Amino acid sequence: MRMLSRRGFAVGAGAVAGTLALPAVVRGQAGYPSEDVHFVSGSVAGSGGDVIVRFFAEQMRPLMGRTVVVDNKVGAMSNIAIEHTVRSKPDGHTVLINSGSTLAANMKLFRKPPFDTARDLQMVATLSRSTMMLAVRADAPWKDVKELTAAMKEKGDKATYAYATSIAQVIGALYREKAGLKAVEVAYKTGADFVNDLASGNVDYAIADHVQATGLARAGRMRLLAVGSSERLKVTPDIPTMAEFGYPIDIRTWWGATVPAATPKPVVQQLSGWFNKVVTSEECRRFFAGIGTDPWATDPDFAQNYLRKEIDDWEAHMKVAGIAPQ
DSSP states (O other): OOOOEEEHHHOOOOOOOSOOOOOOOOTTTTGGOOOOOOEEEOEEEEEEEHHHHHHHHHHHHHHHTOOOOEOOOGGGHHHHHHHHHTSHHHOOOSSEEEEHHHHHHHHHHSSSOOSOHHEEEEEEEEEEEEEEEEEEEOOOOOHHHHHHHHHHHHHHGGEEEEEEEEHHHHHHHHHHHHHOOOEEEOOOSSGGHHHHHHHSSSEEEEEOOOHHHHHHHTTEEEEEEEESSOOOOOTTTTTTGGGGOOOOOOOOEEEEEEEESSSOHHHHOOOOOOOOHHSSSSSHHHHHHHHHHEEOOOOHHHHHHHHHHHHHHHHHHHHHTTTTOO
């Protein structure tokens, strides 16, 4: 597999059935919170992922009765944000809001990660479910996956595609393998970094985050060709799946809130109740609909077990995609 860094390029789950028994929302349980709360974002300020973190920060402030500060810890496919959270004081005043898929994938994508997400972090709640999207520039000549695939086969190893997350990397590799392409992947630090290269034609297509992709598509700056799940998303029913074009790919992305593993259980339950109150609200439903994702409320035990399952699943995904740990 040939891969270029952005610099090098520039130079040359399950669903929960029934009704959730949500923890009671009682402010001030065990004296928590006793100070400002920090929500850690692994995304650059203003990006799609950061928008999600800031939405929850705004919604949680009145419930927590404290200032909620967003700390952007960007880089290494969210590993910097994850490690910052793992090393923080386990008292509930540092909460990582991040792609749960990344928490799982990075355990397999990196040979020696400086943490074990299933051991060092405690899931508080799941927040949403979606997938990545196969996208091209708005004025690209390819109107669907069939046309894109044919064009990329003609270009051979001159074809290029962008990604900025571990999940996007695997979906891109699966599409390339199943379609028989020789396209070269170009890794970017954030999704925002490849927008201009995609628009100018420096890269042919991208595996884009659903938040970023739906926003840019509505603004007329990107065309969405397919989603990376086996079923069309409820919020974007007009966008087909890759499987509909003969490339069976089913990798869903999901977001969750986590704290250091040693955080007291009463604090975890308190946070879970607050997050689930937000996730099940009509305002949150509208917010997620606007960025192409579905709300997903669960409890800490389910979320922790789901994370463990996802870590196991990612080992299989990488084998199929032919990706070796970095």
